[in-house]
Amino acid sequence: MSTRALIVVDVQPTFCEGGELPVDGGNQVAADVAAYAAAHRGRYDLVVTTQDWHVDPGEHFSDNPDYVDSWPVHGVAGSPNAALHPALADLAADVAVRKGQYDHGYSGFEGVTDDDRTLEDVLHAAGIDAVDVVGLAESHCVRRTALDAVTAGFATRVLTDLTAPVSPELGERARTELAAAGVTLTPSTAL
Known part of the structure; x- marks a missing residue:
């Protein structure tokens, strides 16, 4: 039987309407991630959140963003919009990972906890061998986190009804890449 973690990627006001x-x-x-986590906390041995937590991410921020490699200022460390979304107030995550302080930081595996542990270290220390990835945005940080999870040897699922892409086209491209890498794409309702 798998020892499973739920990784809640970047569910922050900065990425919401x-x-x-x-x-x-x-x-x-x-709202959907919060409801799912509340209803199914018993499925998970560990719940982890990631947050964009930009201090000085260099060319990641631009006054003239191309929305491919550069973006408007977002997820600024310590700002209200970099906090977890208010819908997650009762999530009771076991671990928080912050990423992108001085770089793009798309993947949760690029971040660290307050005591400087990587996501991979946290998962291994907890004996995790499988992860479910949810959050924002499917086409960017969810995609990168799921791909890095597979690379790190974790059985990886993206719960497709608990994420949203930057655009439908980028979402389709992300799902194709994830499936090709061995990520299972499934709605949470099918579990």
Whole structure:
């Protein structure tokens, strides 16, 4: 039997409607992730959140973003919009990982906890061998986190109804890449 973690990627106001880099449906994803986690906490041996926590990410921020490699200012460390979404107030995560302080930081595996442990270290220390990845945005940080989870040897699922892409086209591209890498794509309702 698997020892499974839920990785909640970047469910922050900065990526939801009203934030600096909103994803259509972001607030609904936040509410849905919160409801899912509350109803199914017993499925998980560990719940981890990741947050964009930018201090000085270099060319990641731009006054003239291309929305491929550069973006408007978002997820600024310590700002209200970099906090976890209010819908997650009762999540009771076991571990918080912050990423992107001085770089792009797309993957949760690039971040660290407050005591400087990597996500991979946290998962291994807890005996985790499988992960479910949810959050924002499917086409970017969810995709990178799931791909890095597979590379690190974890059986990886993306719960497709608990994420949203930057655009439908980028979402389709992400799902194709994830499936090719061995990530299982499934709605949470099928579990």
